[in-house]
């Protein structure tokens with residue numbers, strides 16, 4: 001396994017839409033292992049393919065490891081099945097936008113469907129921070145970052161803060 005370099009905003013790869021993964025090859029298995037290692041080393045709770053220059057629909061997340069309850073997920077071709085109506089605001093950081101956290105309002109509950117590394121299909125409901133994390137990572141696969149959820153004034157302030 002190896003730690004991969006993390007692309008930083010405004011790298012143009014971070015605004016591209018990623019391609020579905022058609023087959024889980026040994027290269028995909030290696031990529032997933034490297035992404036988990038890179039995420040833990042960063043340290044972070046989620047990392048998406050484009051953040052390491054892999055323009056594929058894959059992300060890893062583990063919302064429990066910092067609290068001593070590791071729960072690593074490798075999510076291939078993830079989609080939201082159900083999206084709750086209630087919204088919640090979380091402070092979100094991003095490994096590609098280090099040093100900046102943004103208050104982002106999103107659906108408080110989502111049900112996500114994805115393919116695991118073993119080729120199995122997974123369905124899981126997420127709430128709280130995990131719901132925000134899953135949405136943040138899936139956003140990356142569509143070229144969307146936290147800045148894109150902000151109004152123009154807030155975005156300008158945070159982009160200036162990031163550039164400083």
Ligand code: ZN
Pocket residue numbers: 093094095096136140
């Ligand atoms: Zn991010």
